[in-house]
Amino acid sequence: MKAVRRFAELFRNSPTFGRDRANIISGITIGTTALLLNGVIMMMILPLMLDPDDIDFRMLTENMEFGQLLGLILLGGATAFATVLIPLRLASVFMAPRIGRYFDQIVLSGISPIRFLIGKVTSQNLFLALILFLLLPWFVLVLSLGGLEWPVFLGNLFLVWQYCMMLSLAMLWLSLYLNEVLAGLALLYVAAVLCAVGCAPLPWQPFVVTPFPALMYSVYSAVNLTDPELGGSYPGIFLACAAGMATVMAVSLGAIYLGPLYGITRDNSTFGEVVKAGDSKRRRRFRFRLHIQRPSELAFFYENRGDSFRKYEGLLRWGIALGFLLIAGTAAWSALYFLMTRHYLPFIRAGNRLPWVAYEFHTLCHGVHGVALILAVFLFSHARNTTYQRLPVIFGWKMQVSRMDSAAFGLFLLISTAVTIGIPLWIEQSAAIPAGVTLFPTTEMQSEQHVRQLDYLRLSVEGTLALSLCGVAVYFLQRTLCLSLWMKSMAMAVGALLYLAACITPMVLGAIIMEIPQLSANPLLKYNAPQLAMTSPVMFFLFLYQEGGPFFREGLSTAPFYLVQVSIIAACVIVMRPLGRRLRREYLGPLRTENK
Amino acid sequence: MSITAVEIDNVTKTFDDLIAVDQISFHVPRGGTLGLIGPNGAGKTTLLRIISTLARPDSGDVLIEGESVQKNPRLVRTRLGFMPAEFGCPRNLTIEEYLDYFACMYDIPVVERRQRIRDVCELTDLSGREGVYVKGLSTGNRQRLLLAKTLIHDPSVLILDEPASGLDPRARNELRAIIRTLASLGKSIIISSHILPDIEDISDRIGILEAGRLVLEGDLATLRAQSAPAHRAIRLRVPTEDLVRASGVLSSLPNVTSCETRDQQLIISSDEANSNYLLAALLQHDIRVLQFSENETNLEEIFMRSTAGKVT
Numbered sequence: 001m002k003a004v005r006r007f008a009e010l011f012r013n014s015p016t017f018g019r020d021r022a023n024i025i026s027g028i029t030i031g032t033t034a035l036l037l038n039g040v041i042m043m044m045i046l047p048l049m050l051d052p053d054d055i056d057f058r059m060l061t062e063n064m065e066f067g068q069l070l071g072l073i074l075l076g077g078a079t080a081f082a083t084v085l086i087p088l089r090l091a092s093v094f095m096a097p098r099i100g101r102y103f104d105q106i107v108l109s110g111i112s113p114i115r116f117l118i119g120k121v122t123s124q125n126l127f128l129a130l131i132l133f134l135l136l137p138w139f140v141l142v143l144s145l146g147g148l149e150w151p152v153f154l155g156n157l158f159l160v161w162q163y164c165m166m167l168s169l170a171m172l173w174l175s176l177y178l179n180e181v182l183a184g185l186a187l188l189y190v191a192a193v194l195c196a197v198g199c200a201p202l203p204w205q206p207f208v209v210t211p212f213p214a215l216m217y218s219v220y221s222a223v224n225l226t227d228p229e230l231g232g233s234y235p236g237i238f239l240a241c242a243a244g245m246a247t248v249m250a251v252s253l254g255a256i257y258l259g260p261l262y263g264i265t266r267d268n269s270t271f272g273e274v275v276k277a278g279d280s281k282r283r284r285r286f287r288f289r290l291h292i293q294r295p296s297e298l299a300f301f302y303e304n305r306g307d308s309f310r311k312y313e314g315l316l317r318w319g320i321a322l323g324f325l326l327i328a329g330t331a332a333w334s335a336l337y338f339l340m341t342r343h344y345l346p347f348i349r350a351g352n353r354l355p356w357v358a359y360e361f362h363t364l365c366h367g368v369h370g371v372a373l374i375l376a377v378f379l380f381s382h383a384r385n386t387t388y389q390r391l392p393v394i395f396g397w398k399m400q401v402s403r404m405d406s407a408a409f410g411l412f413l414l415i416s417t418a419v420t421i422g423i424p425l426w427i428e429q430s431a432a433i434p435a436g437v438t439l440f441p442t443t444e445m446q447s448e449q450h451v452r453q454l455d456y457l458r459l460s461v462e463g464t465l466a467l468s469l470c471g472v473a474v475y476f477l478q479r480t481l482c483l484s485l486w487m488k489s490m491a492m493a494v495g496a497l498l499y500l501a502a503c504i505t506p507m508v509l510g511a512i513i514m515e516i517p518q519l520s521a522n523p524l525l526k527y528n529a530p531q532l533a534m535t536s537p538v539m540f541f542l543f544l545y546q547e548g549g550p551f552f553r554e555g556l557s558t559a560p561f562y563l564v565q566v567s568i569i570a571a572c573v574i575v576m577r578p579l580g581r582r583l584r585r586e587y588l589g590p591l592r593t594e595n596k
Numbered sequence: 597m598s599i600t601a602v603e604i605d606n607v608t609k610t611f612d613d614l615i616a617v618d619q620i621s622f623h624v625p626r627g628g629t630l631g632l633i634g635p636n637g638a639g640k641t642t643l644l645r646i647i648s649t650l651a652r653p654d655s656g657d658v659l660i661e662g663e664s665v666q667k668n669p670r671l672v673r674t675r676l677g678f679m680p681a682e683f684g685c686p687r688n689l690t691i692e693e694y695l696d697y698f699a700c701m702y703d704i705p706v707v708e709r710r711q712r713i714r715d716v717c718e719l720t721d722l723s724g725r726e727g728v729y730v731k732g733l734s735t736g737n738r739q740r741l742l743l744a745k746t747l748i749h750d751p752s753v754l755i756l757d758e759p760a761s762g763l764d765p766r767a768r769n770e771l772r773a774i775i776r777t778l779a780s781l782g783k784s785i786i787i788s789s790h791i792l793p794d795i796e797d798i799s800d801r802i803g804i805l806e807a808g809r810l811v812l813e814g815d816l817a818t819l820r821a822q823s824a825p826a827h828r829a830i831r832l833r834v835p836t837e838d839l840v841r842a843s844g845v846l847s848s849l850p851n852v853t854s855c856e857t858r859d860q861q862l863i864i865s866s867d868e869a870n871s872n873y874l875l876a877a878l879l880q881h882d883i884r885v886l887q888f889s890e891n892e893t894n895l896e897e898i899f900m901r902s903t904a905g906k907v908t
Contacts (some may be wrong), residue, residue: 097684110673
């Protein structure tokens with residue numbers, strides 16, 4: 001009971017809740033919200049009112065009660081409104097104390113980040129309540145028109161609430177790493193895109209992180225736009241949306257709890273707090289860093305948290321990241337297992353022909369492995385200002401961030417590689433063979449005339465190992481770039497561009513040589529063009545899947561691919577050594593870079 | 597429990613090539629008040645930020661009631677109140693809302709909060725003004741409010757950075773009285789200021805910083821002794837008709853380096869520790885002494901003598 005009371009107190013007794021409550025329950029907020037909200041609703045209803053004889057609208061109203069339709073429009077309007085305003089409302093959570101110059105006072109109070117931030121999230125309930133309150137006249141109209149399906153309406157209302165909470169948490173999460181204005185704009189953009197694609201009548205809606213798939217379900221089912229086989233029912237869509245948003249909420253909450261890694265800030269860094277005498281006026285404009293970087297602010301996320309976090313920070317941080325990857329990987333592999341055992345294999349056993357099933361299955365396996373490795377590269381790398389920090393891992397034992405990164409990535413790489421090789425073999429033994437089919441055929445009927453020779457066992461094993469090698473090469477590239485750049489997202493973007501160039505350039509050059517007769521007439525070029533193209537990972541996988549065209553059919557050596565990947569790794573190791581030495585000299589001396 | 601409230605042990609802090617605080621060590625006993633003075637850029641604010649856990653020293657440590665600011669900053673924060681030099685606050689708040697906001701930050705139970713706000717308002721002479729908006733407050737009242745906020749969680753150590761900056765003489769006087777009251781309540785106080793009479797009046801001990809170094813530290817008597825000039829200045833008043841005679845008598849004494857007549861008074865510079873020989877000489881010549889005093893060095897003179905105007 002005491003724990004429950006303390007938990008409730010966490011929400012109620014947050015200073016930001018009190019401040020935000022006072023802001024929301026004010027004449028100006030209520031008046032502005034009422035004007036804007038009714039404007040949005042009118043804009044949504046206006047097209048219907050302007051042309052009531054429109055054929056689509058008539059089809060809709062013939063199949064659906066107008067009260068139900070208006071109820072959906074109101075909830076859709078509230079969602080759109082929240083999408084725009086919630087990121088804006090939360091855009092000052094760190095910036096206001098910094099501009100108002102009282103962030104240090106917040107730090108000194110010893111308040112934990114979660115208790116400080118949770119009030120901002122809690123107060124969004126009030127904001128949603130205000131939106132719903134202002135929509136009351138419209139809801140009265142909905143009830144007067146009749147036909148409202150209460151379970152669906154209440155389900156949708158719950159999803160709108162959950163969406164508001166998710167937006168708040170995601171905004172706070174982004175605010176830890178980005179300037180809040182940028183974070184707000186980024187979130188607004190992503191949420192708007194997800195809302196838009198969530199409205200699309202897809203047979204299998206994957207964009208379930210907004211309430212729109214559930215809101216639109218009633219409309220699409222009324223006009224028979226849903227696929228009865230894959231579309232499921234309203235409870236299914238509702239649960240998918242609720243689970244999708246709950247996942248984003250959990251990830252955001254976890255990220256807020258972890259906070260940014262304590263970094264070393266430097267004068268005249270890219271974060272721009274210029275304090276040196278003689279700087280030009282233009283440079284002085286960057287004096288005020290727009291997002292949290294100042295050590296006393298970062299201290300907020302470290303020193304004002306519980307002792308257990310501070311003692312086991314390394315374990316928690318890398319453990320949560322590794323746990324997240326393993327859970328996400330398990331979910332993906334489980335989905336693949338169920339897709340095979342519940343959908344494809346019974347379909348084949350029923351006598352249907354599915355020639356591409358093995359191909360699709362192995363592509364999906366490699367896809368899961370590849371995405372997991374990209375996520376691991378991002379999660380297990382850190383920018384230059386944190387690379388050589390030493391963090392407590394367990395029982396006061398400290399370890400360098402770079403070593404933790406390497407260890408965690410190596411461990412995940414091993415697990416993911418083993419699983420990607422092992423699970424297809426296990427599904428083959430446990431489900432495919434008993435069903436009388438194989439996922440590792442040696443020939444595959446593509447059409448009546450064409451039979452493709454494809455060694456799926458080699459494809460599975462060698463493809464996975466090659467993908468792992470690519471992952472290692474990308475990881476080394478990322479770590480090298482991280483030694484020079486301040487933001488790992490920037491390092492990731494630059495690394496991706498470089499690696500993409502390494503993938504595309506040899507392939508394009510090889511194709512040019514083979515396709516241009518004047519060039520292919522040269523026997524030396526003609527002989528080496530496929531070898532050159534084979535240095536590209538894309539070409540390697542096209543070759544493995546026998547999609548490379550007539551030049552890449554048989555007998556071609558895959559050695560150039562391996563050689564290039566190993567060369568990238570070796571080059572990174574060579575470059576990393578002096579960069580690392582310089583950085584260590586710079587950072588492992590006395591910490592003397594904090595700004596006044 | 598430690599009898600030292602604040603112990604600063606060999607603290608150094610640099611910003612790139614600039615040494616802001618250079619191997620400073622001193623301590624403040626429980627219930628003591630230490631005044632920090634120094635020219636602009638001497639490192640006072642940096643030192644106060646280190647003591648307040650807002651900046652980390654490059655080397656050395658600060659202990660607040662025995663707890664290290666580096667090892668246990670969270671515990672230290674519960675024990676100290678830091679009043680920054682500049683006033684910052686959320687928008688559109690009344691005094692009560694402002695104090696409630698910070699009381700909530702300090703996790704003071706809801707049932708105690710109202711009483712606590714009332715107490716600090718009373719202590720800082722803000723009672724009856726709880727409903728006034730912060731943005732409309734005068735500088736003096738803002739400083740009081742900032743002090744009230746600093747006291748809201750009842751800290752035992754107070755760090756006050758330029759609390760009297762920008763205040764008129766009356767407001768300064770009132771603030772001084774509040775700080776004296778706090779000292780009498782047993783709070784250990786470190787106060788930095790450019791207003792030397794305030795520091796002289798409030799502090800038990802005084803530290804003078806220059807270019808990041810602590811050039812002098814101790815109580816006023818010690819500072820006077822440490823920075824005493826080679827010659828002592830003695831002021832004598834004799835009847836006007838004896839003025840010339842007295843000047844002649846005193847000038848002839850061996851230990852008197854100079855004797856000037858200024859405003860019907862004799863200003864004697866002497867290198868002898870005991871000034872009684874002056875009185876003896878005058879009495880011997882039957883000259884009545886109406887007033888005899890030795891010029892006492894004030895803090896401003898000590899400050900001017902001990903600093904060379906260097907800034908970091």
